[in-house]
Amino acid sequence: xxxxxxxxxxxxxxxxxxxxxxxxGEVMGIRGLISYEGGNVxxxxxxxxxxxxxxxxxxxxEGIKPQKSRIGKLNVRVSPELHKNLEVYSIxxxxxxxxxxxxxxxxxxx
Numbered sequence: 001x002x003x004x005x006x007x008x009x010x011x012x013x014x015x016x017x018x019x020x021x022x023x024x025g026e027v028m029g030i031r032g033l034i035s036y037e038g039g040n041v042x043x044x045x046x047x048x049x050x051x052x053x054x055x056x057x058x059x060x061x062e063g064i065k066p067q068k069s070r071i072g073k074l075n076v077r078v079s080p081e082l083h084k085n086l087e088v089y090s091i092x093x094x095x096x097x098x099x100x101x102x103x104x105x106x107x108x109x110x
Contacts, residue, residue, distance in 0.1 A: 003015070005025065005045060008053075022037050031067060036048045
C-alpha cells in the first residue's frame with residue numbers, strides 16, 4: 001500500500017495540499033478525527049507518531065481504553081443472491097460463512 005503510515009498498530013493516510021504546500025493525514029479506522037501534518041515527509045511522520053503517542057497518553061491519563069484501527073469485525077451488505085451463493089458454497093465446502101468470506105477476501109488481496 002502506498003501513502004499509508006504505520007506506528008504502534010495505528011495506520012494513517014498521507015495526502016498533499018498543493019494550495020497550502022503541506023502534507024497532512026488522519027488516523028484510519030477509529031471514531032473521531034485524529035489528524036497530523038508536516039511541511040515534508042519527515043515532519044509528517046514525526047507529527048503522526050507524536051499524535052499517536054499523545055492519543056495513547058491521553059487515554060491512559062483519562063482511564064479510557066484506546067481504540068484500535070482494526071477489531072476483526074466487518075459488516076458488509078450484499079445482495080440476497082450473493083448471500084445465498086456464499087451460504088451454498090460454504091455448506092458444500094464444509095466451512096462457515098465467515099471462513100468463506102475471509103478466504104475470498106484473502107484471494108482478492110493477493
